[in-house]
Amino acid sequence: MSTMAIDKGAPTRKVKYGSMSRDRAWALRWSYFFLTLFAIFSLVPPIYMIITSLKSSAEISAATNPWWVFHPTLSNYIELLTSNQFLTFFRNSAVVSIFVVTITMLISVPAAFALARMRFWGSATLATGVFLTYLIPDSLLFIPLFKMFAVIGDWTGIQLINKWYVLLFIYPTLTVPFCTWIMIGYFASIPKELDEAAIIDGASWFQTLTRIFIPVALPGLIAATIFAFTVSWAQFLYPLVFTTSADQLVLPVGIITTLIKGDVFNWGQIMTGALLGAAPPLIIYAFLMDYYIAGLTAGATKG
Amino acid sequence: MAEVMLRKVVKRYDDVEAVRGIDLDIADHEFVVLVGPSGCGKSTTLRMIAGLEDITDGDIMIGGDIVNDVPPKDRDIAMVFQNYALYPHMTVAENMSFGLRLKRYPKAEIKARIDEAARMLDIVELVDRKPKQLSGGQRQRVAMGRAIVRNPKVFLFDEPLSNLDAKLRVQMRIEIKKVHQKVRTTTVYVTHDQVEAMTLADRVVVMNNGRIEQIGTPNDLYHHPATRFVAAFIGSPAMNFLPCRFEEVAGRLHVRLTDRIAFPLPPGRAERYRDVGRSEKLLLGLRPEHITEANAHPELGIEAFDAVLDVTEPMGMETLIYFTLEGTQVCGRVNPNAGARDGGALRLAVDLNNMHLLNEVTGAVI
Amino acid sequence: MVDVAFRQGSVAGVRSPRKRSGLRLALKRRSTVAFLMTLPLILLISILVLYPALYSLHLATLNKAMSRFVGLGNFEFLFKRETFWLVVEQSCIFAISAVIFKALIGFIVAHFVHNVPTKGQRKWRGMLLVPWVIPPAMSTLAWLWLFDPSYSAFNYTLSFFGIGPIAWTGDAYWARFSVILVNVWYGAPFFMIMYLAALKSVPEQLYEAAAIDGANWWQRIWYVTLPMMRNIIAITTLFSLIVTFANFDIVRILTSGGPLDHTHIFATWAFRVGIEGNDIPLGASVSLFMVPILAIAAIFILRDISKRGNEA
Numbered sequence: 009m010s011t012m013a014i015d016k017g018a019p020t021r022k023v024k025y026g027s028m029s030r031d032r033a034w035a036l037r038w039s040y041f042f043l044t045l046f047a048i049f050s051l052v053p054p055i056y057m058i059i060t061s062l063k064s065s066a067e068i069s070a071a072t073n074p075w076w077v078f079h080p081t082l083s084n085y086i087e088l089l090t091s092n093q094f095l096t097f098f099r100n101s102a103v104v105s106i107f108v109v110t111i112t113m114l115i116s117v118p119a120a121f122a123l124a125r126m127r128f129w130g131s132a133t134l135a136t137g138v139f140l141t142y143l144i145p146d147s148l149l150f151i152p153l154f155k156m157f158a159v160i161g162d163w164t165g166i167q168l169i170n171k172w173y174v175l176l177f178i179y180p181t182l183t184v185p186f187c188t189w190i191m192i193g194y195f196a197s198i199p200k201e202l203d204e205a206a207i208i209d210g211a212s213w214f215q216t217l218t219r220i221f222i223p224v225a226l227p228g229l230i231a232a233t234i235f236a237f238t239v240s241w242a243q244f245l246y247p248l249v250f251t252t253s254a255d256q257l258v259l260p261v262g263i264i265t266t267l268i269k270g271d272v273f274n275w276g277q278i279m280t281g282a283l284l285g286a287a288p289p290l291i292i293y294a295f296l297m298d299y300y301i302a303g304l305t306a307g308a309t310k311g
Numbered sequence: 312m313a314e315v316m317l318r319k320v321v322k323r324y325d326d327v328e329a330v331r332g333i334d335l336d337i338a339d340h341e342f343v344v345l346v347g348p349s350g351c352g353k354s355t356t357l358r359m360i361a362g363l364e365d366i367t368d369g370d371i372m373i374g375g376d377i378v379n380d381v382p383p384k385d386r387d388i389a390m391v392f393q394n395y396a397l398y399p400h401m402t403v404a405e406n407m408s409f410g411l412r413l414k415r416y417p418k419a420e421i422k423a424r425i426d427e428a429a430r431m432l433d434i435v436e437l438v439d440r441k442p443k444q445l446s447g448g449q450r451q452r453v454a455m456g457r458a459i460v461r462n463p464k465v466f467l468f469d470e471p472l473s474n475l476d477a478k479l480r481v482q483m484r485i486e487i488k489k490v491h492q493k494v495r496t497t498t499v500y501v502t503h504d505q506v507e508a509m510t511l512a513d514r515v516v517v518m519n520n521g522r523i524e525q526i527g528t529p530n531d532l533y534h535h536p537a538t539r540f541v542a543a544f545i546g547s548p549a550m551n552f553l554p555c556r557f558e559e560v561a562g563r564l565h566v567r568l569t570d571r572i573a574f575p576l577p578p579g580r581a582e583r584y585r586d587v588g589r590s591e592k593l594l595l596g597l598r599p600e601h602i603t604e605a606n607a608h609p610e611l612g613i614e615a616f617d618a619v620l621d622v623t624e625p626m627g628m629e630t631l632i633y634f635t636l637e638g639t640q641v642c643g644r645v646n647p648n649a650g651a652r653d654g655g656a657l658r659l660a661v662d663l664n665n666m667h668l669l670n671e672v673t674g675a676v677i
Numbered sequence: 678m679v680d681v682a683f684r685q686g687s688v689a690g691v692r693s694p695r696k697r698s699g700l701r702l703a704l705k706r707r708s709t710v711a712f713l714m715t716l717p718l719i720l721l722i723s724i725l726v727l728y729p730a731l732y733s734l735h736l737a738t739l740n741k742a743m744s745r746f747v748g749l750g751n752f753e754f755l756f757k758r759e760t761f762w763l764v765v766e767q768s769c770i771f772a773i774s775a776v777i778f779k780a781l782i783g784f785i786v787a788h789f790v791h792n793v794p795t796k797g798q799r800k801w802r803g804m805l806l807v808p809w810v811i812p813p814a815m816s817t818l819a820w821l822w823l824f825d826p827s828y829s830a831f832n833y834t835l836s837f838f839g840i841g842p843i844a845w846t847g848d849a850y851w852a853r854f855s856v857i858l859v860n861v862w863y864g865a866p867f868f869m870i871m872y873l874a875a876l877k878s879v880p881e882q883l884y885e886a887a888a889i890d891g892a893n894w895w896q897r898i899w900y901v902t903l904p905m906m907r908n909i910i911a912i913t914t915l916f917s918l919i920v921t922f923a924n925f926d927i928v929r930i931l932t933s934g935g936p937l938d939h940t941h942i943f944a945t946w947a948f949r950v951g952i953e954g955n956d957i958p959l960g961a962s963v964s965l966f967m968v969p970i971l972a973i974a975a976i977f978i979l980r981d982i983s984k985r986g987n988e989a
Contacts, residue, residue: 053823290807
């Protein structure tokens with residue numbers, strides 16, 4: 009029975025200790041300090057957008073303190089919200105986004121259900137494959153897609169270039185893979201016993217999907233819908249390539265190409281337009297922040 | 312020296328006092344168990360000794376030095392957690408040597424210590440495995456190995472066996488006791504299981520509601536509980552508490568349980584309870600093993616009566632019997648061949664030489 | 678029953694049961710149903726993702742008018758152009774430095790948010806995620822305004838400290854800095870959210886055990902936090918590398934690739950050459966150069982995901 013020698017092997021010295029709870033309080037204070045710094049960094053651009061949008065052109069060119077509004081005015085807002093062109097942009101964005109969200113969910117949900125639940129030959133490969141296609145960026149595909157649609161337009165006589173509805177075909181390539189991925193995750197987390205209970209109760213596959221899986225995985229559905237909407241709304245490259253006439257443009261492209269006329273930048277209006285363009289995602293975020301984040305963390309994605 | 316001393320230690324969370332001023336002296340090499348129901352403050356006390364919680368008031372001393380403001384890493388303690396807390400990405404050897412590597416011990420020394428601890432705990436073949444490849448019992452041994460290797464002043468155990476199944480728990484209890492016999496480090500052990508407390512401890516500290524109810528050796532607590540709480544907590548099945556009254560019958564002190572049942576007190580007890588009021592509400596405390604089948608030759612202090620059994624639980628080496636007395640359920644232990652049957656009648660005897668008398672109102676043992 | 682009545686002269690009776698139930702059965706069979714449910718997905722990806730990707734290979738081999746086959750002629754042309762190599766270099770520097778900063782800032786901020794009591798974390802998370810919520814095209818406009826040569830609010834503030842006006846988008850090196858800055862501003866919140874979720878999944882007891890074992894704060898991060906988060910760090914970093922590498926919006930709006938092509942990256946230059954310059958095959962060639970790099974990253978991600986599956 010050996011008792012181990014009590015030897016430290018390292019030098020000991022008399023150390024003076026501060027209070028542990030005081031240390032923790034200080035750590036907390038530093039955390040708040042840095043968090044405030046980062047919060048300021050994050051919020052400066054949007055706040056600046058708000059400030060500028062309330063300024064008249066005169067005040068902007070007067071080059072007074074850019075961080076303060078001396079004579080706030082809503083004229084920018086009124087001008088934009090009564091401008092037919094701007095409203096067309098807004099409408100186009102809204103229509104495209106809503107359609108794309110619908111199309112996306114119609115494609116993703118059944119596919120996710122099949123991949124998550126019904127084991128069939130190749131399902132695992134297909135699931136990974138779906139995920140990988142998400143890695144093929146829009147900046148690789150925009151040129152061949154442009155040519156493809158031009159060619160199809162020539163063959164069929166249907167005008168496809170410079171039409172907003174073309175985007176309805178293209179946007180889903182951005183939203184469907186990831187939404188399918190999200191839904192596979194949510195569906196897979198539903199216990200198998202629920203399926204079995206449903207089968208015993210006499211449900212077909214379709215009924216199992218609509219009456220059990222969709223309600224139970226509702227948070228996932230909401231998260232996927234929000235994701236699809238936000239991606240569609242914010243798209244810039246594809247609409248820039250495929251739409252050029254003012255009445256076909258969506259909001260991001262519209263603001264940039266029409267509010268910047270030549271060398272004259274009407275910053276007041278540009279910032280107002282940008283703010284209004286950022287409003288829908290921000291509003292959704294404000295009310296549904298948890299779903300927003302859930303969609304994000306369901307898998308590593310854009311960033 | 313590695314004594315641990317707590318002086319008037321208080322822990323307050325916002326408005327709630329989890330620990331309400333406790334005093335405790337733990338001698339060097341002693342194995343002390345803090346036991347009590349959930350929420351009694353035992354884990355909080357342990358974590359304050361470890362330095363994982365701040366002390367709201369009072370002092371904690373380890374080895375004679377006040378350690379209130381000393382961070383855990385400088386207190387020279389080691390802790391075994393309920394969930395083992397093994398580093399999942401390190402092998403068993405790396406887990407055990409982590410603390411030593413941080414302090415830059417020489418490699419040879421580290422290896423020697425790991426080898427000795429692994430042999431002691433019988434985990435030598437596991438040293439190169441990762442935690443996820445180990446069973447619960449093995450992980451617990453590795454956690455103990457990590458503590459042993461550090462050779463600290465104090466071992467702290469936080470309900471280490473709660474996550475193991477019943478059989479494994481019994482095994483590990485024995486392991487822990489063996490390790491303590493070998494290594495002799497001062498140990499503070501927290502559990503809610505009074506069996507662990509009784510089997511492992513040199514002394515047991517029973518806690519309830521943030522206070523210490525009683526400190527004593529397992530035997531002390533078992534045979535001489537100071538409060539109703541301790542009497543009820545220690546021992547399984549629990550002690551029976553029967554409402555009773557004292558009365559004088561024929562010059563002798565009797566304890567009356569029901570209209571038909573009253574027993575004379577044995578001389579020693581009669582002397583001790585001489586001054587107890589005749590009209591006081593009292594509880595007779597009797598452990599189940601002191602309610603058993605009536606013997607052919609009763610001794611002094613053993614009184615017999617008839618009872619109708621509600622339920623019997625044959626345990627193999629004995630049978631537990633349950634019957635009702637004036638609305639109180641009573642538990643007794645009889646021989647398996649005493650003829651106890653569900654619903655049957657049985658002649659039982661109570662051993663009043665081992666009775667406890669409690670004041671019903673204050674819960675104090677008289 | 679109706680069809681029986683209409684069939685004059687045919688044997689009265691039920692229609693061949695085997696044929697009908699055969700089709701029905703096939704429809705009910707799991708693999709058929711599953712296949713049908715995934716068919717739109719498969720079609721979408723094949724026609725609008727895989728096919729164009731391959732088509733661009735074909736396009737890259739044509740001449741500008743797309744009338745004849747020139748093999749690797751476009752690539753030869755690109756290799757001789759100085760701008761092309763500038764684009765390659767810029768894309769790589771841009772992607773790597775932006776991702777490093779995003780990951781670092783995301784990691785640090787996630788720690789601070791994690792340190793704060795849980796009740797307050799929500800509002801900090803809310804504020805810090807805003808850059809990611811605003812469509813990048815809109816927020817880049819705000820930055821463009823903040824960087825404006827004449828009216829920059831930053832230059833206004835800096836002038837109080839005696840620091841001269843900075844040509845945020847006019848000077849080549851400052852322009853690169855600005856582009857990376859905006860990308861980091863936009864992307865760091867994503868890393869922060871992912872790392873915060875990962876931080877929360879590390880059991881608190883591991884930290885306590887490490888504290889008792891003698892680890893100070895950075896040792897705890899190095900020996901406990903980072904190893905536990907290794908997978909999520911790898912996956913987010915690789916994903917972000919791919920996405921940042923292929924980024925278009927920020928550069929296009931902030932600098933349009935200037936000044937003098939010193940901020941062009943693959944996406945924006947492909948757009949300039951292919952769409953604005955009306956040379957589709959050349960643009961396709963430029964875009965295609967991203968493929969080898971993306972492929973390597975994809976392989977690493979695949980390996981990491983399957984490793985994650987096994988280690989859990």
